Amino acid sequence: MGNLANMAGLKVRPATCPTAEGGRWQIRPYRGGVVVADVVIPVADDATHAARVTTFQNAVREHAGRTEGRLAIVRQFITTGMPVGLIPEAYYHLRSEVAAYCKVHPSAVVVVGSCRTGFSIAKKEFRPRYRPFNEESDIDVAVVSAPMFDTIWDTVFASQSSPDWVLSAIGAKRGRGEYPHHLARDLFNGCIVPERLNAIRPTSVAADWVAEFDRITRTRAYGKLGVRGRLYRSWSRLESYQGIMVTECNAALSSQPK
Secondary structure, eight states: OOOOOHHHHHHOOEEEEEEESSOOEEEEEEEEEEESSSSSOOOOOOHHHHHHHHHHHHHHHTTTHHHHHHEEEIIIHHHSSSSTTTOOOHHHHHHHHHHHTTOOOOGEEEEETHHHHHEEEEEEEBTTTTTOTTTEEEEEEEEEHHHHHHHHHHHHHHSSSOTTTHHHHHHOOOOOHHHHHHHHHHHHHHHHHHHHHHHOOOOOOHHHHHHHHHHHHHTTEEEOOOEEEESSSSSSHHHHHHHHHHHHHHHHTTTTTO
């Protein structure tokens, strides 16, 4: 791998550089590139967080009831623009690193989730919707590549001796978490989570993906944040998947008392 600092046109110096949110990132040389060490995660204060959530919720209330409105929300808040949790240089490094592994253009790699918006729009057990991005969050990366999607899925499919292996995996779900149940939903939505897939039916292509994202995490180039990846077959599938969560947000807001 080439010198990331030179690739980005950065002047690496043993000082600090400002984050997008006013914090500071420590920069030091690392194996021919740069590493952002001992990162101060740009966590928003309460007022900034509340303003971000309110802006998003207002857009959802006004536009999420229409298909084109949901798409506009997804593009404005999720699939375009800068992540609030990364400075531009760090985002460039991450996109370039993942793109090189996936053999895609960096524009086909986007950060989604709370690192992008500053809050999570997904409600999970014991974790409320709109919880803020913080130093315990992950960086969720979406990669759009039909060739890679087909390669992984074809390899997994060809490696199975029985066409009923998915049903068998679901039947033997105990001890595997909810991964088998997620698989059918993800595939229907044009999405593969190789980490989940590898936990159900290990294959070299899925294992390689998991190993690469684990390697990126271990470099600590993005502080202590874990870097996790999902693979989408097309932009429409990515934006449709994100649109499902926007719809859920709209339903939750509509159910609130006036």
